[in-house]
Amino acid sequence: MFAASPLAEFSRHVIRAGAIAVAIATVSLTASHPQAVFAAEGGHLVRHDQVAALTARADAGDADAQFQLGVLGLGDRLDGKDRSKAIDRLTAAADANHDGAAVVLGMLCMRGISVVRDPVKGVGYMQAAAQRGNSRAKTIWLSLMLRGDGIEKDPAAAVVLLESAATAGFPEAKTNLGLMYLRGENIARNEEHGAELVRQGAMTGPADSQFNYGVLLENGTGVTKNADEARSWYSQAAELGSTAAQFNLAVMLLRTSPTTSESISGLKWLLVASRGNNPVLRERAKAIVPSVVSTLPQNDIGQARREALAYLNRPNRLTSGSR
DSSP, rough: TTSHHHHHHHHHHHHHHTTHHHHHHHHHHTTOOOHHHHHHHOOOOHHHHHHHHHHHHHTTTHHHHHHHHHHHHTTTTSSSSHHHHHHHHHHHHTTTHHHHHHHHHHHHHHHHHSSSSHHHHHHHHHHHHHHTTTTHHHHHHHHHHHTTTTSOOHHHHHHHHHHHHHTTTOOHHHHHHHHHHHHHSSSSHHHHHHHHHHHHHHHHHHHHHHHHHHHHHTTTTSSOOOHHHHHHHHHHHTTTOOOHHHHHHHHHHHHHSSSHHHHHHHHHHEEEETSOOOHHHHHHHHHHHHHHHHTTTEEEEEEEHHHHHHHOOOOOOOOOOOO
């Protein structure tokens, strides 16, 4: 039904083998979205009746309380649209050697989000946390070293350290190292080994790792081609907030004679992707929605919209960076 439609064309643009090349430059940073780091570094949900006590702790110099309020403030949950107070709290926590705050603040500085873009300053925060042994910071720092982004480029040293981090079991390191093997970048190309490392990263890693493994399965790169498994991994990554996975999952559901439930789910994920963090995919999803809507009954359209809205309004929903 959709085999010759714009859906297939857009799908090829996203899931072609070349898409893997983009991931190596983004997976570490996108895996460290503030809310994701918040959870990974010990953050927890804060009820309104707990805010006063947490604020008192933060004002008294408690770095963990400063970190938690800082990240919550970035999400407009405490400080409204004025994020300067959130940045001040994160800076205080990072200066007190709080690794989670250092990773978040480093990421914000490198991206220029809520602060003036300063890659060198961002790398400084990442390097400090990495030298204290924080695995997440170490992996991001190594990724930056590979690219020479705010730090002197040293691919050989980065590969050695990345292999060490992957051996230690850190999922983002496994994913990045696997993608390097797949591309043959700064290391001998080995698609099978690379795909296995990406799989291992996807088993315990963030949405971007799961998305990348879905790409490999759909294209048969380093693994046996398996559309059903690819769809399963896209689904997991989509639930965790990967816009790319949401888009690809929608395409898979809609492009070949979908059932009613597949049509509803496909439109749901297109609608969600149209509100995602990736500006390119967001616009592509918006462009496709009308052609999909024109083929569906009003009841199915309504159901898809309700499901999309329910997903978007979930409390504490994580989004996976720009992907």
